[in-house]
Amino acid sequence: MKIGFVGLGSMGAAIAKNLIESGHEVQVFNRSPARAEPLREAGASVASSPAQAALSADAVFTMVADDAAHEAVTFGEAGIATTLKPGALHISMSTISVATAQDHAAKYREAGLALVSAPVFGRPDAAAARKLFIMAAGADEHLKVAVPLLETLGQSVGIVGNDPSQANLVKLIGNFMLSVIIETLGEACAVAGKAGIDPMHLVELLTSANFNAPPYKIYGSLIASQQFQPPGFSLPLGQKDNRLMLAAAEALGVPLPLASLVHDRFLTLRSQGLGAEHDWSAVALCALSDAGLSNLLHGG
Known part of the structure; x- marks a missing residue:
């Protein structure tokens, strides 16, 4: 063909x-x-x-x-x-x-x-x-x-x-769900780290149990090791998809509290100078930084 x-x-x-x-x-x-x-x-x-x-x-x-x-x-x-x-x-x-x-x-x-x-x-x-x-x-x-x-x-x-646009909506919904998983993993690793549990060990334990799924394994490993470079899917593209998801939901009259939270996380990262050189899993840095477990948001 x-x-x-x-x-x-x-x-x-x-x-x-x-x-x-x-x-x-x-x-x-x-x-x-x-x-x-x-x-x-x-x-x-x-x-x-x-x-x-x-x-x-x-x-x-x-x-x-x-x-x-x-x-x-x-x-x-x-x-x-x-x-x-x-x-x-x-x-x-x-x-x-x-x-x-x-x-x-x-x-x-x-x-x-x-x-x-x-x-x-x-x-x-x-x-x-x-x-x-x-x-x-x-x-x-x-x-x-x-x-x-x-x-x-x-x-x-x-x-x-x-309708071709239906596939685009499903894609945005899927990326919204992935962004929430990233935020969840960031918060989970922050709690574990503060308690003295190795975040990588936490990810290994949980992905061998109830969370044995590729998103948790892929993003869990990146977040636990704080390996956000080079990007597999860049931070600005993730931010763009979050914005499109919020717009689609607003047009349908559907509130998305979790997407709004992630939206603010993206804004925080971008205001600190993170951009296309970072993977979108860097969203987890906000939770880690809030817990005092990463200084990457401040040039460390």
């Missing part, structure tokens, strides 16, 4: 490489051209714009950072929608707002174009290992094309519904 791929960050590059290795004819684009060179060496061709990547594609994937980037690569002057051929499919794997996903889906329907939202759960190592959990939503006829491709990229594909 001829595939375009737009957005070659750590997640996008890993997914695009897997598509190449699956035998597809892949053309890639990234705003920073240097990011495309390893994929050129792996067998991809390099497009000069999102429009060129979509021009002859049967399916074009996007994996970009935020709403503004998604708008630019989709509906910009050289965007995907300007050249996507009838019958071809845009598979958006980006974590974007529900409102933007709804707007883009409506524009695609009006233009007679096909869109599937397929955001993912998993960090770059999971993307490289084809271990992503993928949430997909779109019209049935579009999902019939998208799902076989997505199944080669992850360990499961969950079908959310017929």
Whole structure:
């Protein structure tokens, strides 16, 4: 299959490489051209714009950072929608707002174009290992094309519904839940540390019992060891997803007290100068710092 791929960050590059290795004819684009060179060496061709990547594609994937980037690569002057051929499919794997996903889906329907939202759960190592959990939503006829491709990229594909924005909402809900787990682990490690219990031993004990699940193991280890660099998922991206979750909930009239707490944690970290060089699990630093167990918020 001829595939375009737009957005070659750590997640996008890993997914695009897997598509190449699956035998597809892949053309890639990234705003920073240097990011495309390893994929050129792996067998991809390099497009000069999102429009060129979509021009002859049967399916074009996007994996970009935020709403503004998604708008630019989709509906910009050289965007995907300007050249996507009838019958071809845009598979958006980006974590974007529900409102933007709804707007883009409506524009695609009006233009007679096909869109599937397929955001993912998993960090770059999971993307490289084809271990992503993928949430997909779109019209049935579009999902019939998208799902076989997505199944080669992850360990499961969950079908959310017929409205692409539903998958984006589920992704935001999932990241909200992960952020609460991070906050909980930070508070738990703070209590254990003050009591003289090694936080890493605490994590090992609990993840061998009731909390034997990947988020607790992955983030528990990072938090107990205070290893927040390099980022697997950066602090600003986590903050962005928290903001989008709060906006989606407000539009639905649903209060989210825990998301509001995490929102304040993000603001505290950013005011102390932490940014893209830190993993979003650094949210736990607030609880650790409050307990006097970390001075990383103050340059230590």
